[in-house]
Amino acid sequence: MLHRICEEPATRFNGIFTPEPVERYVFETYAALARTATIRTYLTFTASRFAKDRLKALAQSKDALPYDVSEVLFVCRAERRPLPKVKRLAFGDAGGAP
Numbered sequence: 001m002l003h004r005i006c007e008e009p010a011t012r013f014n015g016i017f018t019p020e021p022v023e024r025y026v027f028e029t030y031a032a033l034a035r036t037a038t039i040r041t042y043l044t045f046t047a048s049r050f051a052k053d054r055l056k057a058l059a060q061s062k063d064a065l066p067y068d069v070s071e072v073l074f075v076c077r078a079e080r081r082p083l084p085k086v087k088r089l090a091f092g093d094a095g096g097a098p
Contacts, residue, residue, distance in 0.1 A: 006023045008052075009022050009048075016064045022055060029050050
């Protein structure tokens with residue numbers, strides 16, 4: 001089953017990653033989720049989506065894929081943590097930011 005779900009991300013990230021790292025990401029993601037899963041009904045589907053998200057983030061970090069939206073991180077210098085209140089002010093509560 002896991003070999004079959006590797007086909008779609010391998011095609012999607014063709015030219016960015018070879019099939020071997022894609023397969024490794026899918027298998028590692030599945031194993032990590034399976035260790036703590038109490039309900040396994042949608043484990044394969046969840047692992048597939050999470051592996052694709054991980055591969056996309058890796059490709060974006062290597063500038064092989066563009067980012068979907070601009071990303072902004074507001075950090076409080078005193079507390080060194082993200083500030084969700086400032087994010088809401090900058091983008092509004094209407095869902096302008098993820």
